[in-house]
Amino acid sequence: AQSVTQPDIHITVSEGASLELRCNYSYGATPYLFWYVQSPGQGLQLLLKYFSGDTLVQGIKGFEAEFKRSQSSFNLRRPSVHWSDAAEYFCAVAPMFSGGYNKLIFGAGTRLAVHP
Amino acid sequence: EPEVTQTPSHQVTQMGQEVILRCVPISNHLYFYWYRQILGQKVEFLVSFYNNEISEKSEIFDDQFSVERPDGSNFTLKIRSTKLEDSAMYFCASVVVSYEQYFGPGTRLTVT
Structure with missing residues (x-):
């Protein structure tokens, strides 16, 4: 069955530090990959997405993610974290079927706290 | 920037009552979805809707649930007889191309 794993439930970083949020997926073929952010309330x-091509994708707010097929991973990175980045981050996949717009399968999320 | 809107933001209802959650997707979008997030758990797919019919539904989406696009702009989720375990945040989403699902702010449903 398709699944998404985000191994880190909570992460705390200092403002200005670098950040990497991990995401691994289980699927028979390379799916479409997404990172979403949810601020309280x-x-x-959508932060960014990967469909094909360059495995390093740039998103909004200075985020980037790298797709590694060999590791079935799509980790999210931020070179320098800002206090406003505190939120919950969700990795999601969508099966790469033709002719349809398919459901997203979400990971459990990683809650990011930022120390000043 | 166009956005998906949802009403109400918070709905409190008694067990056994019917509730209707409303969504206004982005106007030129063609595919519509409902997801839910029970407190502390992951976001789960409920149903997708295209061309005035259900495209796919999850095991969660049983006979107590229904969806409708009554007037070409609204997209509703109805729960006929709510249970305590229906308490969750319900998100509506829509997409036009490229699998980019745009989510609404959610409706928090509390069943007492």
Whole structure:
């Protein structure tokens, strides 16, 4: 069955430090890959996505993610964390079927806290 | 920037009552979805909707649930007889191309 694993439930970093949030997926083929962010009381905002091509993708707010097929991973990175980055981050996959817009399968999320 | 809106932001209901959660997707979007997130758990897919019919539904989406696009702009999720375990945040999403699902802010449903 398709699944997404985010091994870190909580992460705390200092402002200005670098950040990497891990995501691994289990699927028979390379799916479409996404990172969403959820601030308290807010909906889910798309940070970035990977469909094909360059395995390093840039997103909004200075985030980037790298797809590694050999590791079935799609880790999210931020070179220098800002206090406003404190939120919950979700990795998601969508099966790469033709002719349809398929459901997203989410990981459990990683809650990021930022120390000043 | 266009956005998905949801009403109400918070709904409290008694067990056994019917609730309707409303969503207004982005106007040119064609595919619509409902997801839910029980407190402290992951976001789960409920149902997808295209061309006025259900495309896919999860095991969660049983006979107590229904969806409708009554007027070309609203997209509703109805729960006929709510249970305590239906308490969750419900998110609506829509997409036009490229699998980029745009999510609404959610409706928090509390069943007492």
